[in-house]
Amino acid sequence: MRLVLLGAPGAGKGTQATVISEKFKIPHISTGDIFRSNIKNGTELGKKAKEYIDEGLLVPDELTIDIVKDRLKQDDCKNGFILDGFPRTIPQAEYLDKALDSMEVNLDCALNIYVSDEEIIKRMSGRRLCSGCGKGYHTIYIPTRVSGICDSCGAAVIQREDDKEETVLSRLKTYHEQTEPLIDYYERKGKLVTVEGKKNVEDTKKAVLEALGAK
Numbered sequence: 001m002r003l004v005l006l007g008a009p010g011a012g013k014g015t016q017a018t019v020i021s022e023k024f025k026i027p028h029i030s031t032g033d034i035f036r037s038n039i040k041n042g043t044e045l046g047k048k049a050k051e052y053i054d055e056g057l058l059v060p061d062e063l064t065i066d067i068v069k070d071r072l073k074q075d076d077c078k079n080g081f082i083l084d085g086f087p088r089t090i091p092q093a094e095y096l097d098k099a100l101d102s103m104e105v106n107l108d109c110a111l112n113i114y115v116s117d118e119e120i121i122k123r124m125s126g127r128r129l130c131s132g133c134g135k136g137y138h139t140i141y142i143p144t145r146v147s148g149i150c151d152s153c154g155a156a157v158i159q160r161e162d163d164k165e166e167t168v169l170s171r172l173k174t175y176h177e178q179t180e181p182l183i184d185y186y187e188r189k190g191k192l193v194t195v196e197g198k199k200n201v202e203d204t205k206k207a208v209l210e211a212l213g214a215k
């Protein structure tokens, strides 16, 4: 299964990618996670990416495409992958088409998780991440058993810098201007499947697996 996940920031792409990755035994590749890990490790790429991410803007295509190019060459991508947060612009989608052609494989599906802007703003304000293992939580929908402590590894859970309200509004604007056109792009190729993402995590998971089962 070769899959692209589309959806606004906070639509639940990362949450559902974890489920799909386990079910289909394919790697979950999140460009956002790759940037965050580079920021944490203080790399040159991390320093450059941080300037854009903190403003709610997209990291330039040339930096992002290089990362994906290297990642898709790795052995674990031979039998498939989920791209979460890539492509995010038309030039990124065109690059991906070329890369898949050169690998002589096809994209199975572009899965779009639709959630309204109002719900997104509610979700982002409650999102928390473990500072140790990176596991995702939500203060209301997916709380930790002990407040502020990760259920899996015991490290502190923290809020992402770019989840502050003003940055979320800027990320939504960027999404509507630069990423939403990809919905038409994949629809024209006959690859688009849209799933309603406003239900709870479990029901969305069922809808996602059902939609992919039909692929």
Ligand code: AP5
Binding pocket: 007, 008, 009, 010, 011, 012, 013, 014, 015, 016, 030, 031, 032, 033, 035, 052, 053, 056, 057, 058, 059, 060, 061, 064, 084, 085, 086, 087, 088, 092, 123, 124, 126, 127, 128, 136, 137, 138, 141, 142, 171, 197, 198, 199, 200, 201, 202, 204
């Ligand atoms: P990235 O990390 O990709 O951010 P994003 O697309 O904004 O997506 P999020 O990770 O914020 O949300 P999500 O859809 O994965 O939702 P989640 O499952 O966490 O990118 C960050 C930044 O990096 C970008 O802004 C950009 O600057 C840069 N970047 C990344 N890729 C790039 C690219 N290709 N080109 C250029 N720049 C790039 O869920 C959100 C919350 O809701 C969680 O708390 C979760 O627990 C909760 N939740 C999930 N599902 C449900 C549900 N059904 N019901 C209730 N709560 C739910």
